[in-house]
Amino acid sequence: MRLCIGHRIRLFIIAIACGLSLASANADVWTAPASDLANKIAAKAGPGSAISIKFANRSSLSASESTKITAQIRSQLQGRGMRMVEPAQAVANISVTLSENEQNYLWIADIAQGSTSEVVMVPMSRSSPADQRGASALTLRRRLLLTSDDPILDVALQGDTAVVLTPSALTYYRAQNGNFQELLSMPIKHSRPFPRDVRGHITGLAGSAIEAWLPGVRCIHANPQQAVLECQDTDDPWPLSTPGVPIGVNAFFSPVRNFFSGAMTFHDEAPSAQARDHSHDLPPFYSMAVVEEEALPLWILAGVDGRTTFFGGKRGTQPTHVNLRGLGSDLASIVAPCGPQRLLLATRNTDFNQQDSVQPFHIVNRDVIAAGNAVDLPGPITALWTSSAASDSATAVSHNLNTGKYEAYSLSLVCNQ
């Protein structure tokens, strides 16, 4: 009996100095299929036969991997008593091809004996490891948090717990012996279908309560000990406050599209100040980040129309609209450990079918100046959020173009002294 279930999430912590090399791992990976192929060849040619063998690589495997595999296959055949001889002396002439298709590597042996020929095959799953780059004055680092078959909308880290929001569930995981174990998963209930390019955001409430926002839906998980997620349709604005910024922001998100409408409220969160709310109508936007301009909060909006809008800072409530070359539509902010200044994190201006990257920028005279390296992610970036808990990290989600999975990363800055 075979069972296939679509919603799977796998989480794992990636140590930055991961010592396992792909090559050594693959040496073991090839042993089983090499053994299978040798068994099949021996069954057709007869164990202990004198054979000639030649190899060809028609796959994307590298020459060095191909050499290791052919050595494995030879060794496995010899282990079954088969002797390698010249074609003229052979009982069977065997052509082994390392091939592949969309699903698998496919190793094929064409076994010619006299005027007849038989074909045996061994499929094996393909995998593709991700790589990582870095380095410049200020280094942006990525740390893989988790992978999922479902779109990850946001991840919030609370100590050793990760809270993961997907369009279908809010799930808690706890770190245990280097792995995250699922603690609790609660379905997201909603009356209308979510729009394509569905987006969602996790925010904290007082205590340990969690609030999840999706288009037209607000969900609250009030008690971590109970698997009760209260979801209700709402047209309330999403809270987009940033840790360390004394003015909070709520922004209305369209329930049937993938952007914020531009209607926003700003409220003073400083304890000493009088509570004040200001409402403003700004252009519709995809994402927002906040930095400082002359010690005042400066909000940067990635507009639906492709323009960037600045709001606040030294020019007050008068928005300015500019075109910033190459910036994508996902923005966040982050603080470097070596400097108090908040930096802008931005995706590139690429399409959703291309690999994307995130880069930190300084904002100088309402223009962007690269502050560090761009970190490549394995596919388009489908979510980028300023962490609602800590100012020194952000969360990015990428749709891996090779594996088709969604990968969530924690981004942080390292100062190169």
Add this chain to the structure above:
Amino acid sequence: MVAHAATRPHYGGTLRVESRAALPSLDPSQSIAPAEIALRDSVLSLIGDTLVALDANARPIPRLATRWQSDNGNKRWQFWIRPGVFLHNDASLTPAHVAQSLAAINPNWKVRANSDYIIFESELPLPELPVELSRPSYTILSRASGQLVGTGPFRIEDFQPARRLVLRANDDYWNGRPYLDAINVTLSVPLRDQALHLQLGQVDLIELAPDQVRRTSQDNRRVATSAPSELIAMVVPNGSSPAEDPRLRQAISLAIDRVAINNTLLQRQGEPTAALLPQWISGYAFLFPSNRDLDRARQLRAEVHSAQAPVTLAYDPADALARTIAERVAVNARDAGIAIQPVPAMTNNGAAAKLVRIPASSANSHAALASIASSLDGAELPRVLTAGTPENLYAAERALLDDFRIIPLAHVPESFALSPRIRNWTAPRYGGLPLHSVWLEAAQEAAK
């Protein structure tokens, strides 16, 4: 600075598409010419959903079925139907709809509906049934009111075969409303006219023949090309008297210079082949040698003692490439002493053989071979469906080719030219129109 920031998709707009296909019917239970299948498959994936989809590695993942399981040696399957899905007529999708839809496609299948799942029973083991059900032919559609009603991201607003098809976004699509508001497809437009309309900005998406690809790219137009997937083959139906002797058909196959056809007529856009599936889909296509062997072809021709009447080879008169390939096949065959006479004809209409073009329809080797087998030789389909291993699939493909009634010539890519305002074009490697995820840039943005 005049660049703009936009990676997230925009909603809105109408995509204008032209196709040479006439699209006589959208109903997958009705057979249509192989050349029409690619567009129909694309449209089916817009108006409906299959129970199962394929992921980036061509492995089955849930779509309208949330999960499935098999028992009794893969002879009995259960598929659980996704709740909360609505047909375009606002009726809730039920297992009964699904069972009826599948039975309409394959009346031999025994499909029963239960409370929240369907049960599928067969006398033969079907180890790859979920993959098979990912093919667009198995799109779940209701035919209750005499009209096709699906669950997909677009609903049919207007359909006039050979003239036009208008699709409108389904705001309540269970998997997210599409970005486009509408898609207008104008049908039966010759390729030359399509190219002109793109130049004039009257259309956003057109088809390209292989010999148009290089020139279109050189004109700085956006070209999207799939991997070589579409099979061009010569097919000799049963009872075709001049070519009834299999030695004669083998001789024709050996006489054809596939490399020359690819290099000259296809301008190296395709791959010469003697297999049904391209190498990148099957992994074993190289086991079918495609080299020309004129000596052996002449030898086989000589063994066929009877005086040979010319083998008429029908090709689609609207397909200029098909005509040139048919003529080249005739020239090659003449070198082996075999007379082939190309004739323009929409159907094989008395012709001894026909030239066909069949899309792969899937990147999964099982699904792709099943698709080709059902287009060409339904009798071999059960063997494909019961193939649980690559070796069995290879054996099934070899069985389809053994009597040389199907003579593969080349695999060619599907190519399209796109207007600058089309964004997020993510076509599957095997081709098709990825219009679920496409969005349109505003005119002033596209002009930058």
